[in-house]
Amino acid sequence: MDLETLKSFNWSVMTPEFIILGVTALLTLLDLFLPKKQDRRILGWIGIIGIFAAIIALTSMLGTEATSILDDTFTLDAFGKAFKIILLVGAALVMFLAISYEAKDGLEEYRGEFYYLFLTALLGAMMMTSSGDLITLFIGLELLSISSYILAGIRKHNLKSNESAMKYVINGGISTAITLFGMSYVYGLSGTTNLFEIANTLSAISNGQQAYLLGLAFLMIFVGLSFKLAAAPFHMWAPDVYQGAPTPVTAFLSVISKTAGFVIVIRILIAVFYNAAPSASGEGILFKMHDYLAVIAAVTMIVGNVVALKQTNIKRMFAYSSIAHAGYILVALTTLSSNMVYSIWFYLLAYMLMNLGAFAVIQVISAQSGGERIADFAGLYRRSPVLAVLMGILLVSLAGFPGTAGFIGKLNIFVGAFYGTPHYVLASIMIATTVVSYFYYFGVMTQMFLRPATDERKLNIPFGIVVVLLVAVVGSVLFGIMPNIALDFLNNLK
Amino acid sequence: MNLHSILSILVFSPLLGMIVLAFMPKMAEKAIKLVGFLATLPALLLALAAYLHFQWGKDLADFAVSKNWIQFRGMNVQEPIYSVYYELGLSGFQLLLVVLTAIVATLSAIAAARFVKKEWKGYFMLFLLLEIGMLGVFTAENLILFFIFFEVTLIPTFFLIGKWGYFEKEKAAYSFLIYNGLGSAVLLIVIMILFAKTGTTNIDLLTKIMADPSAPLSSDLKLGLLIALLIAFGVKLPIFPLHSWMLKVHVQAPPSVVMIHSGILLKIGAYGLIRFGMGIFPEQFETLSVLIAVLGVINLLYGAFLAFIQTDFKMVLAYSSISHMGIVLIGLAALNEAGVQGAIFQVISHGLISALLFFLVGVLYERTDTSLIENLGGMAKGMPIAAGFLLAGGMASLGLPGMSGFVSEFMAFLGLFQELPWIAAVGTIGIIMTAAYLLRAVLGITYGKAHREFTGVLDLKGVEFVPVVVLMVLIVLIGVYPSVLSSPLQTTLETIMLGLGG
Numbered sequence: 001m002d003l004e005t006l007k008s009f010n011w012s013v014m015t016p017e018f019i020i021l022g023v024t025a026l027l028t029l030l031d032l033f034l035p036k037k038q039d040r041r042i043l044g045w046i047g048i049i050g051i052f053a054a055i056i057a058l059t060s061m062l063g064t065e066a067t068s069i070l071d072d073t074f075t076l077d078a079f080g081k082a083f084k085i086i087l088l089v090g091a092a093l094v095m096f097l098a099i100s101y102e103a104k105d106g107l108e109e110y111r112g113e114f115y116y117l118f119l120t121a122l123l124g125a126m127m128m129t130s131s132g133d134l135i136t137l138f139i140g141l142e143l144l145s146i147s148s149y150i151l152a153g154i155r156k157h158n159l160k161s162n163e164s165a166m167k168y169v170i171n172g173g174i175s176t177a178i179t180l181f182g183m184s185y186v187y188g189l190s191g192t193t194n195l196f197e198i199a200n201t202l203s204a205i206s207n208g209q210q211a212y213l214l215g216l217a218f219l220m221i222f223v224g225l226s227f228k229l230a231a232a233p234f235h236m237w238a239p240d241v242y243q244g245a246p247t248p249v250t251a252f253l254s255v256i257s258k259t260a261g262f263v264i265v266i267r268i269l270i271a272v273f274y275n276a277a278p279s280a281s282g283e284g285i286l287f288k289m290h291d292y293l294a295v296i297a298a299v300t301m302i303v304g305n306v307v308a309l310k311q312t313n314i315k316r317m318f319a320y321s322s323i324a325h326a327g328y329i330l331v332a333l334t335t336l337s338s339n340m341v342y343s344i345w346f347y348l349l350a351y352m353l354m355n356l357g358a359f360a361v362i363q364v365i366s367a368q369s370g371g372e373r374i375a376d377f378a379g380l381y382r383r384s385p386v387l388a389v390l391m392g393i394l395l396v397s398l399a400g401f402p403g404t405a406g407f408i409g410k411l412n413i414f415v416g417a418f419y420g421t422p423h424y425v426l427a428s429i430m431i432a433t434t435v436v437s438y439f440y441y442f443g444v445m446t447q448m449f450l451r452p453a454t455d456e457r458k459l460n461i462p463f464g465i466v467v468v469l470l471v472a473v474v475g476s477v478l479f480g481i482m483p484n485i486a487l488d489f490l491n492n493l494k
Numbered sequence: 495m496n497l498h499s500i501l502s503i504l505v506f507s508p509l510l511g512m513i514v515l516a517f518m519p520k521m522a523e524k525a526i527k528l529v530g531f532l533a534t535l536p537a538l539l540l541a542l543a544a545y546l547h548f549q550w551g552k553d554l555a556d557f558a559v560s561k562n563w564i565q566f567r568g569m570n571v572q573e574p575i576y577s578v579y580y581e582l583g584l585s586g587f588q589l590l591l592v593v594l595t596a597i598v599a600t601l602s603a604i605a606a607a608r609f610v611k612k613e614w615k616g617y618f619m620l621f622l623l624l625e626i627g628m629l630g631v632f633t634a635e636n637l638i639l640f641f642i643f644f645e646v647t648l649i650p651t652f653f654l655i656g657k658w659g660y661f662e663k664e665k666a667a668y669s670f671l672i673y674n675g676l677g678s679a680v681l682l683i684v685i686m687i688l689f690a691k692t693g694t695t696n697i698d699l700l701t702k703i704m705a706d707p708s709a710p711l712s713s714d715l716k717l718g719l720l721i722a723l724l725i726a727f728g729v730k731l732p733i734f735p736l737h738s739w740m741l742k743v744h745v746q747a748p749p750s751v752v753m754i755h756s757g758i759l760l761k762i763g764a765y766g767l768i769r770f771g772m773g774i775f776p777e778q779f780e781t782l783s784v785l786i787a788v789l790g791v792i793n794l795l796y797g798a799f800l801a802f803i804q805t806d807f808k809m810v811l812a813y814s815s816i817s818h819m820g821i822v823l824i825g826l827a828a829l830n831e832a833g834v835q836g837a838i839f840q841v842i843s844h845g846l847i848s849a850l851l852f853f854l855v856g857v858l859y860e861r862t863d864t865s866l867i868e869n870l871g872g873m874a875k876g877m878p879i880a881a882g883f884l885l886a887g888g889m890a891s892l893g894l895p896g897m898s899g900f901v902s903e904f905m906a907f908l909g910l911f912q913e914l915p916w917i918a919a920v921g922t923i924g925i926i927m928t929a930a931y932l933l934r935a936v937l938g939i940t941y942g943k944a945h946r947e948f949t950g951v952l953d954l955k956g957v958e959f960v961p962v963v964v965l966m967v968l969i970v971l972i973g974v975y976p977s978v979l980s981s982p983l984q985t986t987l988e989t990i991m992l993g994l995g996g
Contacts, residue, residue: 339566342566381616396649401645401646401648401649402641402642402643402645402646403642403646407642407645408564411564411566411638411686412566414682414686415566415576415686415689415690417686417690418686418687418689418690418691419690422687422690424683424687427683427686428683431679431682431683432676432679434679435672435675435676435679438671438672438675439668439672442652442668442671445653446656446664449653449656449657450653450656450657450664483564484563484564484565487565
């Protein structure tokens, strides 16, 4: 590729990625040259400014037509823009959490890395939303994963944090290998890594042997990615990693990583397998694999919600809760209805808001009490009524009660589940497990509102937490009452 | 004023009170109670105004409002797949329930001002949220909006029970949450299936679509949906064997909440069965009528027999509620005008009577710290006025002619005797039992030697007279002049009968 072709690309569509990359580089250098005594928090603020610049750059491009550069390996289409907004806003909120984070066991030495690793991870996730090629997709995934492994273990002298990073890197490595192996089958069958070309080649397959091989490829890719989504039965790492990682990292993993995981799943499923090896009736191999998806979704919801009941550690409880939410989103994926992408996007948006808000409160409480027990929430309403009420709203949204974004998200999934071929069993499991989830979400509420406080000290709420809580609660309620704002936004994308 | 916005104002008027309360200091007890009470008044006045509007011969459709609200569509599909509207409206049946809700809510606020001893601010904010939910449930014109308001009632009730209740309050609150959560889960499945199959959740539209033989639902599916509805609302009503949560709530919740719970929340179950079960699936309802009649008789007898052996007056009233809800089912199963009218009358009448009785329980408990019948003997000596009202409430509940309970029971049984005389004959045992257990309990409390619990306690005083007198007047008014209820119900009944093919 010569300079002329390089110049001919419309590089401006990558502006948000370039901004994040530039800020990351800047932070790395600053961290190197700033005096040792200097508070590294300033780097976090620069990171936030960078993310905001990226958001502005992205918003200015919302109306532009879908553009592909670099031989279709990078595409900025409606899908990419929609998910990038979630990733960027989510990452900005996580940065606010990170700025307010106080580790008891010497995070100060690695504070600089702590901030810019979030950005590299974010960059990986953003690449994934835009990639039109297996290679870039995989590189994005790896960038995200490797940054996350380090982040999980960033409290070097903390045993739990080390355990968390270790488990994460081993499980994550295995899952990546499996995914890659599956991808190699796809490459073998189609002879290309470009998603659009793959789709074209695979839709011509009619040979039974090849279709079988393709089914195998699908299963392997999906199993590997299920690790990223923390879908059962590949969820075992999540509780340990969530518990051991610093709270902002846990929040990041549960929101950004999960969103990125769903992005890659949708990209691959829709682009590669939707029309591949069509049956006589013209349905792609994805429809044959449908039952596997359904089983995974069902098991994920049941395991997540049921095991969450028994947790006494709030972060472990939220780990299982996030497994359960992945299960709900998998239901939307399984139905393959016409509003699937919208349902998933809306659910992830709602989930991003309510989960990050909840983690903000968790961070405040655990900073004060030093522990992460659910019992530490006892009497929160007495100590800080506002915080308790805000947390209450977020929990109600997570439980999916009306008036909140969580409810509308579930409603979207239900409409999809009954539209066309109805999925009675799957929808029933989803709704039954939702009722089960009332137990543990209301368990936290019981602690906050009905139990006497064990610790009467006033809570110290840093500025960053206030920002996250405001955005999270306002967003959860706004999208719960006027969901059409989100829908119109999505419809106006090109 | 624009009539179309009146319903929205009516439903959301308690919100104003919540906002004012949010900015009030925690310890300003008197002011908080006053605001909590005043905040229920706009809804009450508007509901009464709507009632007068109707009685003056104007059309209730004047109040209907409909605005585009939520849409569901695909990513690149420009036209909406489905829309959900924000639509409120009133029919005669809904009007009566809204008036009932507004009255009981105001009276419950008075009761709360008397009986709630701590954290008034939180109590009244939750209470007002609950009122919004209840008013919304009865005015919603589509199933999704109905469901949203339905769920809105769950959360405040959970906390009202869990925080301000008696000893086992948290257990009762969880039991309430899980049973009702499961009920509403089943309801949501029904709603979403209807929505996905027909593209609308508007109740009138659905009624029309289902009546059309070319409807996109098989009759098996319709029957399945109706059974699901019966379960969903059966939890709420409650229908035996789904009732155990309701006993705990009646015993553990504070009296002002039980007034609402027994008076209004249980009625949502009856309302749902009549409006959705009977209204949308009339044919299937006929298929199930024998089953419903049997369930009704079981409820009636089971409640009555168990009420007879209770030692706690609250438990007597709780079982009595189960028993009386059996009469609603009996009336509905008759599928004729008398029966359905009896069922609706019973809904309203029991709402008033149980609110009255639970208010009196609150009065008693406040003074004596007990609700055990054996500890309460001789009330007539210590508190003659309260004892008089208790006796009158008991009489109304057992169906003494001249009071509201009589009219409804009479009509419900009249209806069932026309259709299923044998089942109705078995059911009459329940009426006798009702008289027996109520007289045992009420007389046990009022007469006999005065216990020491009653030495030096005060009779009804001050604001306590308001709820008692208002409820008593309404109970007698319906008893002697039933057309205050039957005239608004006329059109509703005609529509239902038309659906039933009669």
